[in-house]
Amino acid sequence: MTWLITGGAGYIGAHVARAMAEAGERVLALDDLSAGVPARLPSEVPLVRGSSLDGELLKRVFAEHRVTGVVHLAARKQVAESVAQPTRYYRENVGGLVTLLDAVAGAGIGRFVFSSSAAVYGDPGVDLITEDTPCAPVNPYGETKLAGEWLVRAAGQAHGISTVCLRYFNVAGAAAPELADTGVFNIVPMVFDRLTRDEAPRIFGDDYPTPDGTCVRDYIHVADLAEAHLAAARRLAAGGGTGDLTVNIGRGEGVSVRGLVTVIGEVTGDRRPPLVEERRPGDAPRAVASAARAAAELGWTARRGVREMVESAWGGWLLHRGS
Structure with a gap:
């Protein structure tokens, strides 16, 4: 097997590339470097x-490297930006996927892992979100991910491609400081x-119907997420993934925003309210995942907790931005 990882020099993509390479898989990365950093790659x-x-380009890469499977992570992923620029999100996230799947089908590649998102669910109003929870995205980013899933499954059925769609919940942390997220778009780097x-962290709303009034989320360490991709790829490579599979990737545990900010204060030593x-x-x-299907179908469960996510992310923040 040779796996092409699109977006492979990005924050998540580089973690996936490293996890798969360290496990003995043959991988190569495709990245336009709009957000990717080549030095992240092994x-x-x-x-x-x-x-x-x-x-x-895809046709040439598939032929020259004899690609037999694709892990597709390349996409734009900022919710607010998607609201302001919906046509860009549909063009790049859905249009790019159309082009990629055409090339995959033309090359006879039979295995495809798609990076999806819990944003496909919107606001389902349930304690635990299962893969059967109805999808009702509330922003263009989530819409493009749901449309992407539909497209991946349809192309798989039409062209005999075995597929896995991974619905990520909230990703944080770093497997090594040099792989840390360098953007300031997600809650942990935003607080950092x-x-x-020298400013206090911000919490948006403390009057939600939750134990402490702040939103509750399922946070997943990026190293666990990378291992989920490896598990999905190996399932497909072993022939156990005929047809299509969709799984949540989360810990199945909720952490409030206020609780997360408290942990960040403990790790950084800055406990200002x-x-x-x-x-x-x-x-x-x-928004908390049921992770049961990932355990049953992929043999994967998250192993790292919230404190480890914050500590590893803080180490990366200090490396890239200084103390």
Whole structure:
């Protein structure tokens, strides 16, 4: 097997590339480097600079490297940006996937792992979200991920491609400091950024119907997420993934935003109380995964806790941005 990882130099992609390479899989990365960092990749993983929107490049890469499976992570992923630029999100996330799947089918590649998101569920209003919970995304980003799942399954059925769709919950942490998230778009680096600028963390709303009034989320360590991709790829490689499979990737445990900020304060030593601001539109009170199907179908369960996520992310923050 040779696996192509699109978005392979990104925060999540580089973790997946490293986990698969360390497990003995043959991998190469495709990345346009709009957000990717080549230095994140292990030296043994080749990097092709380019986009999944470039069908001719994909054909050449598939042929030259004899690709037999694809892990597709390349996508735009900021909710607010998707609201402001919906056509860009549909063009890149869905259009890029159309081009990629056409090339996959044309090359006779029979295995495909798709990076999806818990954003496909929207605000389901249930204690635990299972894969059978109805999908009702509330922003263009989530819509493109749900449309992507539909497209992946349809192409799989039409062309005999075995597929796995992984619905990520909230990703945090780093397997090594140099692999840490360098963006300031998710809650953990957003709090780090505030503290580094000598400002109090912000919490958006403390009047939700939850134990402490703040939103409750399921946080997953990026190293656990990378291992889930490895498990999905190996299931497909072993022939146990005929047809399609969709699984949640989370810990199955909820942590409130206030609770997470408290852990960040303990790890960083900056325990100043957070500022409470108005709710943000579209924030669900609770979004926690049922992880049972991932355990049953992939033999995978998360092994790392929230403190380990925060400690590893803080180490990466200090490396990239200084203390």
